Amino acid sequence: MSRALARRKRAEARFRLMGRAAIAFALLALVWVIGSVLVMGAGALTHHRVEVSAMELVDPALVSASDLGAQQRRSDFQDGTQSVLATARLDQYLKGRDVVLSAEQVATVERWREQGRISRGFNTTLFTRPDSRDAERAGLKTALFGSLIMLALAAALALPLGIATAVYLDSFAPRRGWGGRLTRALEVNINNLAAVPSIVFGLLGLAVFINLVGLARSIALVGGLVLALRMFPTIVIASRAALESVPPRITDGALCLGASPVQVVFGTKLPMAGPGILTGSILGLAQALGETAPLLLIGMIAFMTEAPAGLTDPATSLPVQVFLWSDGAETAWSERTAAAILVLLGLLLLINGAATALRARLDHRR
Amino acid sequence: MTNHSLEREPKFRCRSVSVHYGSFQALHDVDIDIMDRGVTALIGPSGCGKSTLLRVFNRMNDTIANARVTGSVTMDGQDILGGDIDPVSLRARVGMVFQTPVPFPKSIYDNVAYGPRLHGLARTRAELDAVVENSLRRAGLWDEVSDRLSMPGTGLSGGQQQRLVLARAIAVDPEVILMDEPASSLDPIATARLEALIEALKARYCIIIVTHSMAQAARISDRTAFLHQGRLIEYDATERLFTNPGDVRTQDYITGRFG
Numbered sequence: 001m002s003r004a005l006a007r008r009k010r011a012e013a014r015f016r017l018m019g020r021a022a023i024a025f026a027l028l029a030l031v032w033v034i035g036s037v038l039v040m041g042a043g044a045l046t047h048h049r050v051e052v053s054a055m056e057l058v059d060p061a062l063v064s065a066s067d068l069g070a071q072q073r074r075s076d077f078q079d080g081t082q083s084v085l086a087t088a089r090l091d092q093y094l095k096g097r098d099v100v101l102s103a104e105q106v107a108t109v110e111r112w113r114e115q116g117r118i119s120r121g122f123n124t125t126l127f128t129r130p131d132s133r134d135a136e137r138a139g140l141k142t143a144l145f146g147s148l149i150m151l152a153l154a155a156a157l158a159l160p161l162g163i164a165t166a167v168y169l170d171s172f173a174p175r176r177g178w179g180g181r182l183t184r185a186l187e188v189n190i191n192n193l194a195a196v197p198s199i200v201f202g203l204l205g206l207a208v209f210i211n212l213v214g215l216a217r218s219i220a221l222v223g224g225l226v227l228a229l230r231m232f233p234t235i236v237i238a239s240r241a242a243l244e245s246v247p248p249r250i251t252d253g254a255l256c257l258g259a260s261p262v263q264v265v266f267g268t269k270l271p272m273a274g275p276g277i278l279t280g281s282i283l284g285l286a287q288a289l290g291e292t293a294p295l296l297l298i299g300m301i302a303f304m305t306e307a308p309a310g311l312t313d314p315a316t317s318l319p320v321q322v323f324l325w326s327d328g329a330e331t332a333w334s335e336r337t338a339a340a341i342l343v344l345l346g347l348l349l350l351i352n353g354a355a356t357a358l359r360a361r362l363d364h365r366r
Numbered sequence: 367m368t369n370h371s372l373e374r375e376p377k378f379r380c381r382s383v384s385v386h387y388g389s390f391q392a393l394h395d396v397d398i399d400i401m402d403r404g405v406t407a408l409i410g411p412s413g414c415g416k417s418t419l420l421r422v423f424n425r426m427n428d429t430i431a432n433a434r435v436t437g438s439v440t441m442d443g444q445d446i447l448g449g450d451i452d453p454v455s456l457r458a459r460v461g462m463v464f465q466t467p468v469p470f471p472k473s474i475y476d477n478v479a480y481g482p483r484l485h486g487l488a489r490t491r492a493e494l495d496a497v498v499e500n501s502l503r504r505a506g507l508w509d510e511v512s513d514r515l516s517m518p519g520t521g522l523s524g525g526q527q528q529r530l531v532l533a534r535a536i537a538v539d540p541e542v543i544l545m546d547e548p549a550s551s552l553d554p555i556a557t558a559r560l561e562a563l564i565e566a567l568k569a570r571y572c573i574i575i576v577t578h579s580m581a582q583a584a585r586i587s588d589r590t591a592f593l594h595q596g597r598l599i600e601y602d603a604t605e606r607l608f609t610n611p612g613d614v615r616t617q618d619y620i621t622g623r624f625g
């Protein structure tokens with residue numbers, strides 16, 4: 001008897017230990033990934049600028065030529081010097097990265113440094129400028145706008161449709177006979193839809209919205225539609241789970257007081273399932289924000305130097321931008337890739353934080 | 367020998383009522399008349415169909431996916447099984463209280479006000495206040511909660527919650543109150559309070575109560591129906607059924623030989 005007890009205790013201890021080890025491993029992997037992205041991305045958050053005078057002839061390998069050109073065309077350039085962006089090459093050199101400059105260039109940089117003409121500041125370009133061929137002028141504006149527009153469209157379509165579908169399946173769909181069979185077939189298919197690889201949604205978008213409907217490739221509208229398709233099953237499943245978790249005794253209680261099925265759903269079930277639906281929907285939103293493959297398939301791989309202003313403008317999204325930048329060979333590009341990932345993670349954190357806060361408020365109100 | 371008829375005009379009249387769950391028949395041709403203003407108890411071993419029969423009176427079997435009810439049931443002479451009566455409006459006239467009280471996750475006030483708001487029974491806030499107070503008083507809960515009406519109903523004790531859902535049912539101003547083992551999750555003191563309450567309410571309402579306690583049935587009911595394996599075995603004045611049962615199965619059950 002006591003031996004069996006001791007064995008059971010040992011088994012429990014072993015199980016606890018394994019659980020803790022698994023958690024520790026997961027945490028370590030997370031810290032390692034986020035840590036390396038942080039270390040890489042932090043570099044791109046600052047950038048060097050150089051004070052250049054009007055008449056000076058400057059090596060375009062050291063300061064951004066287009067920046068310089070724009071400055072020199074301006075009349076207010078007369079009054080002495082202006083600060084211009086250092087090229088990614090110079091910036092990386094100044095940050096102590098492995099960049100080879102010619103002896104002449106090194107001498108110039110040393111002279112600038114002695115004259116105090118080189119300064120390091122926050123890299124506003126990264127957030128305010130669209131994409132560019134030159135790393136020092138490349139920003140996330142295109143991607144941020146694209147992601148925002150497409151996500152807004154996807155949410156506006158998938159949220160009401162998904163929640164309405166869940167409510168219908170939960171409370172109004174036929175349960176008996178042929179109608180019931182149809183309902184169950186529908187449920188199984190929606191569940192499977194959530195497990196379909198996202199690239200298939202891209203194919204669907206390509207076939208339906210572009211080839212069949214004739215919408216233009218790589219525009220925000222198509223991207224939003226594809227992301228809406230992607231979010232839809234997630235939202236339906238999460239909402240159904242939330243609706244199902246409302247105790248039947250509560251709904252029975254409402255029915256017994258003479259509430260109609262519609263009143264039960266909108267007056268009792270939906271408010272109680274609200275927090276769960278919200279969390280599930282946010283999850284779908286976050287998933288859509290990180291989606292890359294289906295967007296690549298509908299042609300969002302193009303190099304874009306203009307932020308989309310509307311649904312019919314060509315667009316790109318944050319993860320696609322990450323994908324595009326990760327192709328760059330120079331360290332300046334890897335830095336910016338990591339920084340873009342940080343922005344993406346930050347946005348996800350923001351969304352999840354908002355969901356948590358909203359949920360806490362909803363729970364509190366009840 | 368089933369004495370299903372009453373001298374007075376009954377509230378409910380059931381004729382050959384059968385209920386199927388899928389292919390399983392839970393009730394077999396039940397004929398029973400339920401009197402108005404009084405307590406009718408349904409007793410019988412677990413699984414004999416008491417809850418199923420209770421749900422016939424407010425059409426709650428409709429909400430069970432595979433349940434099918436046949437036969438005829440009238441309330442005040444009007445058919446309530448057919449298509450011409452709306453189960454929603456029927457349930458406003460026939461209230462129900464369950465085994466475990468489950469208040470809505472709302473304040474005590476909003477729990478009681480739920481039904482009146484649904485049916486537009488109060489036009490002004492003052493009227494609604496009056497309905498809530500009245501219902502809580504009738505359910506014997508007013509004195510305990512009058513100073514904390516805005517507290518969540520789920521924070522009350524089990525006995526208080528049972529009286530809260532009773533008040534919630536009363537607030538709709540029903541004619542009938544169905545109770546499915548309302549005391550089974552209550553302690554003896556709360557049970558005694560509930561029984562006293564039922565005693566007070568029966569002058570006003572038709573009450574049908576399912577109970578597994580024969581002592582309780584004997585204490586509070588005027589008539590008792592004994593069900594066994596989905597059949598109504600015996601239905602009589604409570605005193606007669608308990609002192610002089612007409613069927614050997616009733617005899618066995620009330621003397622505790624099975625069930």
Ligand SMILES: Nc1ncnc2c1ncn2[C@@H]1O[C@H](COP(=O)(O)OP(=O)(O)O)[C@@H](O)[C@H]1O
Nearest residue numbers: 387390392411412413414415416417418419430
């Ligand atoms: N929803 C249901 N589906 C299938 N069978 C059911 C369902 N509800 C009850 N039953 C069956 O019907 C019979 C009567 O149930 P019930 O009316 O709950 O009995 P009681 O309330 O007397 O204990 C039982 O055998 C039970 O298993």
Ligand SMILES: [Mg+2]
Nearest residue numbers: 416417418546
């Ligand atoms: Mg029962």
